[in-house]
Amino acid sequence: MTVASVPRPIARPRVRRPVATHRCTARNRRGEPCQAWPIHGATVCVAHGGRAPQVRAAAAKRVTEAQALAALQRASDRHQRDRQAWHARRVALVARLMGIPATEVTWAAIAVCVATHGQPDEPEPKITDARYRS
C-alpha cells in the first residue's frame, strides 16, 4: 500500500471555541492539583470557586475583553493588508503617470505627481472606515 492510497480521515469542521489550556489552579484535600477544567475565562473549576457570582462575572468580563481585542486585531490586520495593497496601486499609478519605473517612485515623486495630476480617486484606507467595524 502506497502512501497515496491510504484513506485520509474525513476532515471535521473547525470549531471556533476558545479552549482552556490550563487546568484548575486549586488543590484537592491531599494537596494535589485539582486537574478539572476551569470555567471559561477563569483559572478555577466549578468546585473551586467557579460557581461564585463574582468569579463568573470576572470571567465573563475577561472573555468579552479577549473577544473585543481579537476583533480589533483582525480589523487592524485587514486594514494593514488593504493599506499595503493601496500603496502598491498608488506607486504603480505614479510610475505610469510620471513615466518612471515603479522602483524609482519616491515620496518626492508621489508629491510631484499629486501636484501635477491631483489626488488619486481611491482614498487611503483608514482604520476608522466602516468596513473595519465588525
Ligand SMILES: [Zn+2]
Ligand atoms: Zn478545581
